[in-house]
Amino acid sequence: MGYTIDPTIIRDRFARSTNEQLIDIAENEIRSLTPEALEFLLDELRKRNIETSQIAELEKKVTRQHNKNVSRAHSALAQDLSKEGMKLAVKMKLENASNSDIQEALQNTGISSEESLRIIGSLGEKAAAMNKTGNKNLRYGVIMLLLGCLRFFIIQSKDDLNETIILLLVLSGILFSIIGLKIKSDAKKISEILEQESLEAQ
Incomplete structure (x- = not known):
């Protein structure tokens, strides 16, 4: 069950869910939730009168998964930037651009200095x-x-x-x-x- 729909609908669904349903989601389905949905789940868990030790453990679990999801999202973004950066580097090198010009262009797209040098070195x-x-x-x-x-x-x-x-x-x-x-x-x-x-x- 992946929550990739309107954030308002996600928040409302969690609000209408029973404690048992929220616990089941937190224990079994958090891998399928987006970072935004995880935040909604965590907020809703904190509002409920669930036994303290149980909600604390669930919060830890949700937070760990949230961090993993954010890390994966950053990794995917970095890979996309790297692919686009290589396309740009190839295009500019075909135009006989200097490495310094290519590096500057790559950094202007948000690619780090280290990654831009790696791209140039991989041409x-x-x-x-x-x-x-x-x-x-x-x-x-x-x-x-x-x-x-x-x-x-x-x-x-x-x-x-x-x-x-x-x-x-x-x-x-x-x-x-x-x-x-x-x-x-x-x-x-x-x-x-x-x-x-x-x-x-x-």
Whole structure:
């Protein structure tokens, strides 16, 4: 049971719940509650005339889960920022931006100085990963083009369905190939820029 609906509805539901229902939620369902719902639950528990030691234990349990949820939320946000930061770093490096300019741009998005340096330092690995992705897209493209050609020569049917399938295979093959070549080209450019920067730094 996850409380991801209107906060007012969540608060009202807890207010209408019996002590036993609240205790059951606190003991068995707190992992599914949002940080906001946990706060509502904790507030409602404090209002009830539940035995002191019991409510104290429940408060500890709810507080621990709240801290875990907040930590997970911060971790997820940091991961999202890091992914977006890498996209920005790749874009700027393709434009031949300096590392200091990239670092400044990353920090302007809320990324820490330490994380921005890690992202910049990982551009070489990112270029290698991009090259692999480009190769994979190229393989898909070639396979689809071959399937389209084979279907054209082997199945001589002129019906609309067969022609549509052939067209889709060929167009998909061309699209995947173009995307693959573009990714590989970007990866190569980044690698060349990084290599040149390394030579200039020596």
